[in-house]
Amino acid sequence: MAEPRIAVALVHHPVLNRLGETSTTAVTSMDVHDFVRSCAFYDVAPVFLVHPADGMHALVGAMRGYWREGEGRSRNPGRGASLDALRLVRTLDEAVAAMDGPSVWFTSANPPAQGCIEVERLAALPGRHLIVFGTGWGLDVKSLQQPTGWLSPIEGIGMVRHLSVRAALAIYLDRLRR
């Protein structure tokens, strides 16, 4: 089976905190499950989980073990299968290196005015693509390599200006795959 052309990374460092400082967030199991499930639904892989701390890798490894080999395997086999796409890495550069030179697309509710493309256009662009999401208050771009470009933000019509990262992923993948 051909490797999917679209992959996703969820970055926990370097991201911004609510004061705009460089920081690191904790992995939440809900993010992991929603990311691998939405990606498996739309045939997107791998799902890179970017976190610098060994302890967080161990935590996610234990969770994955529960669903793939532990009691969770009989409770909900689909959950273990979708976790196969998960790749634990320490930096975003590691994810990029593992894909051997993909185009890298950052996401933000407030991206730069120049250089944004609609996610639907990725389907027509050749090669492999890595879509990068930040936890916390978003990617700390000054501490990251320059990306190929940015995805156009998802525009709302209500009073809230930011979606959860889980909702944003689901919407981008739906738009890409329709």
Added chain:
Amino acid sequence: MAEPRIAVALVHHPVLNRLGETSTTAVTSMDVHDFVRSCAFYDVAPVFLVHPADGMHALVGAMRGYWREGEGRSRNPGRGASLDALRLVRTLDEAVAAMDGPSVWFTSANPPAQGCIEVERLAALPGRHLIVFGTGWGLDVKSLQQPTGWLSPIEGIGMVRHLSVRAALAIYLDRLRR
């Protein structure tokens, strides 16, 4: 300001468990936050949380108090504001009655073959609409009043056949509002 024409309900009872039995799920704070946030982003309200147990209403009330009046208010004011749309009810009938006769649309990954409409069509239909999501293994339709109809399911292309309820909500609202 006019009341939004589209509202959402998240049902915790009656829903199916993994054995297909009628059951009740616990409220999770992640569901509540993602539901009110995605709905506020797309100007959808109210967000009915359907649960029969007093204890769950008390739990959600305490959570809402933290974000609206407690320490959370200064930490993240947007979170409190989006919780204003939340309505705690004991049954789906209560939600329907509060809206005074909306059209009621159920969602499922496996809806009946007849009577589905694409979510985009709701924008052109007159009156108010309530979109109903089930937690657990989905709505226990045999224990609920017949809806006006069903929304066409979100079709994936991968090995996983079900999205999380948080992802499904985000995708339906994005399709409706585009």
